[in-house]
Amino acid sequence: MTHHDKKGAGRFEPRIVAFFCNWCTYTAADLAGVSRLKYAPNTRVIRVMCSGRVDPQFVLDAFSRGADGVLLGGCHPGDCHYAEGNYKTLRRMRLLERMLKDMGVSDGRFRLEWISGAEGEKVKTVVNDMVAKVRALGPLDLPGKFKDWDSELEGLARSVHASSKEAAHVR
Amino acid sequence: MNYLYYPGCSLKGTGRAYDESLKAVCRALGITLSEVPDWNCCGATAYMSVEETRAHALAARNLSLADAAAADKGLKRDIIAPCSACYLVLAKTLHALDEQIETRVLVERALKAGGLDMPKAGLQVRHPLDVLVNDVGLAAISAKVKSPLKGLKLAPYYGCQLVRPYAAFDDQAHPVTMDRLMAASGAECVDFPLKTRCCGGSLTGTVPDAGLRLAYIILKEAKKRGAHAVVTVCPLCQFNLDGYQDKIAAEFEEVAMPVLYFTQVLGLALGLSERELGIQRGIVPAEPALAGRR
């Protein structure tokens, strides 16, 4: 344990925001707890009634506030507590995935998983796998990038301002 | 189709009929066998239990030679090993080289000392039964059957090593590949729950009381179930079952049960002659059982 800690010290620990639907994946995570399974402590769970409640903006907001990964867990196709909410999730998230790629958020930082209430074991494997993969990708740090972009823009604005002044002077 | 061929010691000795019939069947089905050059003992018998790493090195030399030959001649990297013991030991060594780092390092050193390279990933050890049924296919074989063995009842006997511990192509307790191949030859297989029971193995020599008894049970049950012959895939099984029937008769009862290789039965169905297939080499004569069946 201590050996592991020493080895782990200084290692990048990704922060993963997880949206879990109440009926399947949240219950599965409860089951993982009741079964005392052990998995990586990097997820922070936000409970929603249905994965279909997850607005793509929630995912974007999580990334923009510093999440290194976002995990969305819903019921298996055909098993949605609300009949078909997860199909809507799937459609939305496929589109979002394309958008994220265009925005430079690499594959693997956003993940959609179907985990039924009986699959405590799957919560463990999915979380561990995702943490390992996101750790390998390194920090995303969008807030830091926003700051850089802002100062870049400010610099650009300043130079534009300066050069236009200069131009006015010449004229 | 071409394959590397590792006959092993038995097929050059007591199991000559297996070597002859396998080659004849392969010829008839258009399979080319290229014998691994300068092959040595597979490492079976007691060696594996006494000195595992060295036994692996012995087997690995064969694998290395086979791999080199395949690269040299541009052959498919599948080695056909008809003897169950060779088949198992070669496969076991492949697994060990893949899974046990220590064995891999030691074997690599040994091979290097002999000027050989480690066999590369993708090299496979195959049993001819697997190749015939799964590569050639039953449909292709059926199409070439010239004289189906109508009315011949066989007890399909697989022995232990073919399916244990690696059930590479069939069920561990109730294999059926040979049953299907025999059916394609027109013969009928009796229900034989002793398919993978012990034939006596080396006990026939070392503890004859126990060994003979095991062989006897297999033969007696085959007879009880109406089989005309036992058909097998392994030279040691064949030898134990065929070679000790006089002693069995003295100890228990007369069984008079011919024991054939599956390649011999298939060869007959393909229209090959009994001579070509080494039928005459059996100690218990098979000719009466086969007479009039083709």
Next chain:
Amino acid sequence: MKSASNGSGPKIGFYICHCGTNIAGTIDVEAVREHAAKLPGVAVSKGYKYMCSDPGQEMIAQDIRAQGLERLVVAACSPNLHEETFRKAAAKGGLNPFFFQMVNIREHASWVHEDKAAATQKAEDQVRAAIHRVRFHKALEKKRVPVHPDVMVVGGGIAGIHAALTAANAGKKVILVEREATIGGHMALFDKTFPTLDCSACILTPKMSAVKGHPNITLWAYSEVTKVEGYVGNFKVTVKRKPRYVKEDLCVGCDACIDACVFKEAKFPDEFNQGLSKRKPVYLSFPQATPKVVTIDPKTCIQLKTGKCKMTCAAACDRKAIDFGQKEESKEVPVGAIILTTGFDAFDPKRHEYYGYGRYPNVYSALEVERLVNASGPTGGDVVLRDGRRPEAIGIIHCVGSRDEHTNKWCSRVCCMYSLKLAHLLKERTGAQVYNFYIDMRTPGKTFEEFYDRLLKEGVQFVRGRVAEVNDWAMTREEEGRLVIRVEDTLAGFVRRIPVDMVVLSQGLEARKDALDVRRIFNIGCGSDGFFQERHPKLAPVSTFADGIFIAGACQGPKDIPDTVAQAGAAAAEALALVDAGHVEMEPNTSRVVEEECSGCKSCVPLCPYSAITFDEAKKKASINEILCKGCGVCAAACPSGSIRQNLFEDDEIFGEIEGVLS
């Protein structure tokens, strides 16, 4: 994006539960408490050993009153367990119960992480999220919806029979739906029941006729539920009534048609007798079948197959009950609660081919033996083997399809006991030497161990070991012509070969083959073992995640008759509590449209699976029917103008949570 940060706001009370050492053993609860105390808006931050206990709840209620707390956050176990508890505590203190947010730091943190620092960090992050979120909470009220007073029971085995009678005796109208031609289920197959050895028929058939005669029970046998709509208290159930080709109201089960059938001899396997006897295409499952109405099997009846039969059966019926023109009917009924008692399937012993079932005629499944020893079975209780012999030695193999990595991992709970029962009956009927091959003897029930002891005294043999195989080849003369059981006797420490004449495979219990389809119809869950999932294993054992749908008996997991009946009673009581209340309180997590913001784009309308969203053409605005809405929030996520709000899951609440977790 809306910002969730807000300096001044409502006064928040934060409480962290130690749960004994369940939480405090892994999470530094004091550090989390201190962390929360420093967060803006937090007026009270306290820890307690058991927050859900009375003193814990009282502390919260008092603080709300004394300190004027306006929001409540509790970090403890899963909200699925105690959300309602703390909502009540809030209400007790005079706070709207929805000004509360729960943080799960037990199931989701202390129980699943070993690294204490990391688990504590996680708890702090999640607590911060809840504190950020709770500021946005709104006062809500649970709506009350009237409940339909009728109850439906699905499955007419002993569980369904007992549940139906209990509810009907309480004055409720009950509809009992059974798939087979008769009710009775597996229990009707048995001769005796363990450990009392009382006659199964003697205790079951009176209950079956009570069902038939009960003024409050409508029995729909030979029927299946195909669709369930609606919600707790107000289900609309569609039931398919399969044609029997016999008018149920006219038939008296007199057998005249069976005698008259053009098949002079019965020639089709009798399902009720596990195929050990034959029946005709027109049949009555057994003499006490309920309803006592014959059934014509369309797969074997010549008239139904070809339309070219003399129909001697119809001619023989003086009540003119036979009707080859009968069609499948579909009925829709409203009910307030549903109890599922669909039972189990016995493990198919063919899957363990090394036990020879299906290959050796004298290898029997336990269910077959139940019929074979049954006084009203195919042999009248005379134990005669398939080859006509009487067994001199019998081997009963336990755990066939139980406690096995390759098939079913679970213990089926009843097999040890029914094997003992069969051992007793077989010994009594045949005088044979009877061997039991077991892994462990499991007899944890009232007077079960005493029964085991009785069997030991009766001279039944017990061999501890998992049987390797059953075969028919002989090692010795004694074994010739018999079945041989090969087993490692783990008490004696060697491998034995025991020759017998009859082998009984004690099949385990597993979920019904169509449990997955059935569960979809009723919108409930199955565990990884395939059995229906209860809402909570200890505290809600007959409830499901679908409110108003209850489960009882072996559909929830293997169990014996006493446990099944007890559970059926419990399920009936839960259903009665629901329908007797006259109304249900619905979780107020429904969605609503903020009219001023609705652009009238209609994106939401087709998204709702419950058709709760309609479009007002006059106003050009969408509107949501609160009663029909089930609260998934799909529409809220899809609304382009953000004008749909889901109560308890509003955008700013969730954004608040995201900000909190990452700040």
